Amino acid sequence: MNQVPFVSREYIEEHYQRPVSDKARARPYRICTRCVMDTSDEQIQFDDAGVCDHCRSFERDVKPNWHVGPEAQAELQTTIDKIKENRRGKDFDCILGLSGGLDSSYMLHMLVEQFGLRPLVFHVDGGWNTDLATSNIQTLVDGLGLDLYTEVINWREMRDLQLAFFRSGVPHLDIPQDHAFVATLYHYANKHDVPYIMNGGNYSTECVRNPLEWLYYGTDLAQIKDIHGQFGTMPLKDYPFSSIFFHKMYLPYVKGVKMLRPLNSMPYSKKIAIDTLSSRYGWRSYPQKHFESRFTRFFEGFWLPTRFGYDTRRVQYSSLILTGQMEREEALQLLARLPYDVDAIQDDIVYVAKKLQISTAEFMEFHTLPIRSYRDYRNQHWVFDLGAKVLKAIGVERAIKR
Incomplete structure (x- = not known):
């Protein structure tokens, strides 16, 4: 295996600021006035008060039945x-x-x-x-x-x-x-x-x-x-x-x-x-939800936000805001910081590439591939969608917003 090249702090920090999807880019940036979900969720919708459909789904489907x-x-x-x-x-x-x-x-x-x-x-x-x-x-x-x-x-x-x-x-x-x-x-x-x-x-x-x-x-x-x-x-x-x-x-x-x-x-x-x-x-305790897995820590903390513009902390913090466990201002302050330390990110890039038995140079080439979604491959989305609606109708499932 080739010696691993170093992935610079500048590369990492730049990519946390840069990416959003083409669909999100086509819309003016907005963030919910109640939680911290924003237009990085390409399907998000806001009411006249600026409250998103995640919040409305919680109030309509979850809260009355929880x-x-x-x-x-x-x-x-x-x-x-x-x-x-x-x-x-x-x-x-x-x-x-x-x-x-x-x-x-x-x-x-x-x-x-x-x-x-x-x-x-x-x-x-x-x-x-x-x-x-x-x-x-x-x-x-x-x-x-x-x-x-x-x-x-x-x-x-x-x-x-x-x-x-x-x-x-x-x-x-x-x-x-x-x-x-x-x-x-x-x-x-x-x-x-x-x-x-x-x-x-x-x-x-x-x-x-x-x-x-x-x-x-x-x-x-x-x-x-x-x-x-x-x-x-x-x-x-x-x-x-x-x-x-x-x-x-x-x-x-x-x-x-x-x-x-x-x-x-x-x-x-x-x-x-x-x-x-x-x-x-x-x-x-772990620094963030799902960080018990080193892969998930790397995937949710670095790969998703820097390649796709998806920060799963928005989902986690919004859940805590809606259930009264976190103030929105605190969530915004946390979101202004990187999910975890740059030195640890650099270590994880090297570690994940080595464990997957490829060079870091080859591994980081994946970071620049054309972006695809589940729609670009065979899928059974209609089955899951139908199942979620049936489960909601019979009261087994509550929130189906995804």
Whole structure:
């Protein structure tokens, strides 16, 4: 492999200021007067008061149906009691995928300490864990007296799929990692007949969703296979796949596997979760949501904002603003800074290129490729769109703005 050339501070800082998509460029710049979503979301719409459709979707679809009071907690307890009864005599009550991030970590704490459940703690190692994430996972399972089951993804195949996504020019480069996590968890639950999957997803910190142009659906097999078919170099024999039909139809309606999000039925805030985990287990916080993965830290902190103009902090901070956990002015001040230190970004560029087994010069050529979107490859967007509308209509899903 060639010696890695240095990527300058000037290059990095310049590219944080420069990029916006062609569609966004065609519109006058605007930012929501309530949250911090702006026209980097190419589909964003504003009302006469300058409030965006993300905020309106929260007020219309989420807030009226999001209950965390005594009645909701009693209903959740009834569900927990039913799980315990149904799983009596079994090794585990439920399965929880643990990334080491805040939401799944706090979810595990609550399952054991608050509800007395016996979860199978499942971790998928896609090759990108930070040392801090590894430490946090071990600290938590040790503190709760649990065993950890770890599934390691075939790295040669993961690497090939990730390189294929880089070569494709799309923004959603985290799909190879995310899809492997989700698919492995679903297949394990199916194989071992664990009927309850606990999910740390929640409205409190995630009520605003990443626009579809930023981060596309992670289980669109047509897209994954098309991109790999065009840009991959080896067959994916061991990489785990899960179609939307498998986990949205077969698992829940044929196998009876239920996905539960208990954090939506209890008071939950980022600060309370961090304070609880830190004081109880010595768990340490990350600089930003999703930074438990070194790849995701690099991808969301550098690649997305500098190549596409998409800063996922806008989504994260807007969620916290709408749920009363952050002031808009604080969010604006944080957005004025780089997501993380330039020296760390330089280190990550070198690290990611080396792990993908290409030179940094070749790697940074991906940064200048023509920009593509999910629409430029085969996709099943219509299936996801229809499914989201159906789930909203029957009350399973609330916010569908993407």
